[in-house]
Amino acid sequence: MAESVVSMKDVAYAYDKKNVLENINFDIPRGSFMGLVGPNGGGKTTLIKLILGLLEPDHGTVELLGKRINKFKDWNKIGFVSQKANSFNKGFPATVYEVVSMGLTAKIGYLKFFNKQHKEKILQAIDQVGMLEYAHTNIGNLSGGQQQRIFIARSLVNDPELLILDEPTVGVDVENVKRFYDLLHRLNGEQGITLLLVTHDTGTMTEHASDIVCLNRRLHFHGKSEEYTSLTEKDWSNFYGHPVNFVTHEH
Numbered sequence: 001m002a003e004s005v006v007s008m009k010d011v012a013y014a015y016d017k018k019n020v021l022e023n024i025n026f027d028i029p030r031g032s033f034m035g036l037v038g039p040n041g042g043g044k045t046t047l048i049k050l051i052l053g054l055l056e057p058d059h060g061t062v063e064l065l066g067k068r069i070n071k072f073k074d075w076n077k078i079g080f081v082s083q084k085a086n087s088f089n090k091g092f093p094a095t096v097y098e099v100v101s102m103g104l105t106a107k108i109g110y111l112k113f114f115n116k117q118h119k120e121k122i123l124q125a126i127d128q129v130g131m132l133e134y135a136h137t138n139i140g141n142l143s144g145g146q147q148q149r150i151f152i153a154r155s156l157v158n159d160p161e162l163l164i165l166d167e168p169t170v171g172v173d174v175e176n177v178k179r180f181y182d183l184l185h186r187l188n189g190e191q192g193i194t195l196l197l198v199t200h201d202t203g204t205m206t207e208h209a210s211d212i213v214c215l216n217r218r219l220h221f222h223g224k225s226e227e228y229t230s231l232t233e234k235d236w237s238n239f240y241g242h243p244v245n246f247v248t249h250e251h
Helices: 044-051 096-108 116-128 144-156 174-189 202-208 225-229 233-240
Strands: 004-015 018-029 033-037 059-064 078-081 162-166 194-198 211-216 218-224
Touching (some): 004 044, 018 044, 018 194, 018 211, 018 218, 033 044, 044 162, 044 194, 096 144, 144 174, 174 194
Parallel strands (some): 033 194, 033 211, 078 162
Antiparallel strands (some): 004 059, 211 218
16 A cells, blocks of 8 residues: 555534534545545635645644644645636746745745755756746746746745645646646656645546545545546536536547
């Protein structure tokens, strides 16, 4: 059995005494590419916040890399890319290099200078996402898809073992979405980075992810992508709480 990067056992969480998550039990195996799907209000954001240590479960345990989350210290090993493409301030006065360098700040300190190794690491991360030629371009001059690749580079500069992406393709055009998934496949397949991607695009997700978790307060499905696509529309409707049309994408 593969080592778990994330492990949740009997996890529950409530806002104002209203249950948002109930009896959550699942693991994210090292090296997997997991898609997290489910309806709005189903608890996906809360689940991510629990994994990132921003919330504490009301019941149950969360472990990262084999350690209880309240004792976990190696946060540089956990990368997070939020939904940025639609909301990033295009007037932000920073180059691609400067944005990626921010990923190292927490590790080396705000008042420390980057040495030669740090600078090489920043450029390497930019190169990993195929954006080296834009290293000195203002981040606001890039497209939404290009910006998302830079935000991934900002996480990669710390050599993460787990990369969490929250709706990363919202506002990104179709061509860049394909490039984006190609990048994720390289990070997962060639570098062995474990991926957890939150999305509403179930059709695209099942084409790319190795595993699917469907969440709607409770865990309704946790298994391989091919198992999820073999479910019926009635199954999906039961998971989501309303009728669902499952869309596949032709390439």
